[in-house]
Amino acid sequence: MPLRVVIIGGVAAGPKVAAKIMRLNPAAEVTVLEKGRFLSYAGCGLPYYISGQVADQKHLMSTPVGVVRDVDFFRKVKNVKVLNETEALEIDRAGKRVRARRAGEGNDFWLEYDKLVIATGARPVVPPLPNINLPNIYTLHGVHDAEAIKALLGEHKARDVVLVGGGLIGVETTEALVQSGCRVTVVEMLPQILRMLDEEMARLVERHMESHGVKVLTNTRVTGFEGNGRLSGVLTPQGRLPADLAILAIGVRPNVELARAAGLKIGVTGALQVDDMLRTSDPDIYAAGDCVESRDLVTGKPCFVPLGSTANKQGRVAAINICGGADRFPGVLGSTVCRVFDYCVARTGLTEAAARAEGYEPVTVVVPDFDRAHYMPDSKLMILKLVVDQRTRKLLGAQAVGPGAGDKRMDVAAMALTAGMTVDQLSKADLCYAPPYATALDALLTAANVARNKLDGAVAGLSAAEVKQRLEARADFVLLDVRGPDEFKQERLPGAISIPLGALRSRLGELPRDKEIVTYCKVSLRGYEAARILQGAGFPRVRILDGGVVAWPFEKVR
């Protein structure tokens, strides 16, 4: 008897499971049920379809050589039977069968399985707000949403766009909206957009979006929508925002209704609980992709991080195990990257906020540096943040914001996290160096060294937020800018005085020894040098502004 496998879900994890099973066990009979019409499409590519960078939505569901992954492709190439526009309605675990219905047809039918795979994915949160069902309010989840939004932009019918929620896919779409000539406002309930980042790093992204004309309203709740048959405004307690188009980007929830109804165990995060072999609480039922709960590799705790990259890996693991193997999916780091205009915004591991919430005592550093040798014409800045455990000196997480290639540094940091490395170990990593690709000491290793300095007490850093607090409280301290006079003239922090680094040793007499002195420069490399000079000269209370002017996310003086 051939192995009969039914897979519920045909977008990401499902097709992966199907294809891998057929490669491992060519005699298997694999059936994929997909509620929608389209299979195997790259949902993450939708913002770039809207922007026109991806010319045809077919490209999002094609193989690299341009073959569309449709029902016919799966039959001919993969020997997999795909029933699209077919919804799974019920799992009969005792009878090992699934009840399904084809769209537009009245008759349900049953499919028997030896092994079942639940790959039902997730769906965007749609809050129950007044008038949420007005046309021109979309999520950005599937091909249909993207087509509708693209059509509105193409016909210039949408001028005012409100992004409800500063989530990943919304922020990724901002560039396309601005390029289409829209006025874009992001309305975020929390004090920051992009919860993948710590607040001060998110603020750098907010400022960058604002520099492209996007209005970012944090701490602002959407209370409803307004319109007469068609959206005209988004309501907030602070007033009404005109809107021809609203995109909901609040987050996603796992599709677990079918699994729950079948009595399968749901995890603490609300997603489907699986073991590291991706088995649900029923040993004949596996699950993979956006509907399952994962394990955080840093904390060891359950987490819900739905991403296409994870779906892909999990699909392979589930397939191997279904075919009698013993593969394991260890967990995730929450590694995430997105492009916001020309900024690369990325994260891996715990944010500082998450680390504190987990009970760690994190030491953090914010280090701006170039992604290539600074003298190369295409070198670009990145602002890196590391979160390090004070006790073990292990890296807990890392973030990158800026035009430079932060994605590379976050991938390296992800490997350090996977291996449980200390910043001491990370700082010695033998990474590839040539001027077009990195600095001699790669930015990530420099950041690790700054963290080591801080852990060793060689230098005390203050975050931008802490310095801002001192300024607002009119604290009696010296904010010392050690950049050159031209740099100082152009742009500086409020209340700063200027002594260029080269002159500092000869002008120590101008500084008070009884006050706290906070040094800074553009990136705080010279600021560090200055702090060491002052400490060497016996100044008792010297600190450095982490990340310098470049990473200062608040108002500057020009």
Add this chain to the structure above:
Amino acid sequence: MPLRVVIIGGVAAGPKVAAKIMRLNPAAEVTVLEKGRFLSYAGCGLPYYISGQVADQKHLMSTPVGVVRDVDFFRKVKNVKVLNETEALEIDRAGKRVRARRAGEGNDFWLEYDKLVIATGARPVVPPLPNINLPNIYTLHGVHDAEAIKALLGEHKARDVVLVGGGLIGVETTEALVQSGCRVTVVEMLPQILRMLDEEMARLVERHMESHGVKVLTNTRVTGFEGNGRLSGVLTPQGRLPADLAILAIGVRPNVELARAAGLKIGVTGALQVDDMLRTSDPDIYAAGDCVESRDLVTGKPCFVPLGSTANKQGRVAAINICGGADRFPGVLGSTVCRVFDYCVARTGLTEAAARAEGYEPVTVVVPDFDRAHYMPDSKLMILKLVVDQRTRKLLGAQAVGPGAGDKRMDVAAMALTAGMTVDQLSKADLCYAPPYATALDALLTAANVARNKLDGAVAGLSAAEVKQRLEARADFVLLDVRGPDEFKQERLPGAISIPLGALRSRLGELPRDKEIVTYCKVSLRGYEAARILQGAGFPRVRILDGGVVAWPFEKVR
């Protein structure tokens, strides 16, 4: 008494040691002796100065904010005394002093030290060939070489350029030479250029250089130079090559004469032996940078891999230890990257050849893949090679060649090597994914999965060289191209027959069951699929051509 430190060498490791010591111990008295005129310059940037991408050579010796790191800078900013154009002539270990002489001055002087640092670097190999001292024969080691070559190119005095040796810095300079309108020939004694790569990967680079008009002569020894007061030709047993300019890129040797004369221990590689605290055999003498021997992190054996990135890290370790700390430099992976026209060429860990020489039984895969989602307009191909230990399944090394961002994948591989990961672990790494930065399953993880398939016996691969051998021996086998008809028509391997993947299941009858069948496609993804179909249908001897057409480094049929 302040700590007195003398540092011999002011280019890379030396200044790093000096600066870090002054930050750790501001009361220290640090003197740097530099034989040349220039300090702290980025030798790796010279090819880009020659190309004009770096407009001014000052940029190569400046801080990121444009301050030139000269004697004055070191005095004022770092409080370090630098004596440039001053050569160290003798180390008196018993007296703990160094004899030095300023260029052009007759009187030697002695400098006393508590701790001495040897950072004398390396120098290019200049073979004792006839007429080697003709003008217009240069190495590419320092600013002077670069200025001289640049001047020749700028005045269009050099039209025919011969690179003697296919070493790193020579290959990196090729683009600049071609852009200047030169006819460039690389003459390499060995069967391949760029010994950092395995032969078939190097051949891909050679072909790319040839596509830009560069002539690559491997297995060719330079026997001498010809010219009447000025270079006119380079001699080889195969004939004379016209040449207005020759650049020697044969490799470098550590400058250890001073250390050897002082009785310090020299390692098996000919470089200065140090322990992992970077102490030489004299506990008061440290060494760092291109003159020291390092430890290979994969094999645990001594190696000589002089690189600016290593010099930088070692400088910091030496400084910490000199100031009473206990930092350690664990070793290197030989991670290397260079740009060859628009190709990124990179390596980390052992090549297949090195792994075999070390007694491993390596399994290798060659996997071409995109660096970003294939539907993004700026996605580019990379050809990745992994070398894996059959016994432990641990990654031993990785290589990347192609226009895509191989540097990122090699850095991730370097981290996997540092952590001693198996390909199974690597394949589950949670790397950052978004279409502008990676594919859902990053290319490196795909390569790791291909290696797992091979280790598990799911598929047997043949290297391009092995398939070429079969073709040359007129072996009786079927070379099966499973790409589309258009792809096949455009370009194919010699002797291949065509059955597109989509038609394979229905055309199995056309294939003989008693012969070996070798499948391939563009990148061998469809080739793999085809092999699994054939195996599933009971074909007994099926293999895949590793890397497909894209990674085929030999002649193709058009």
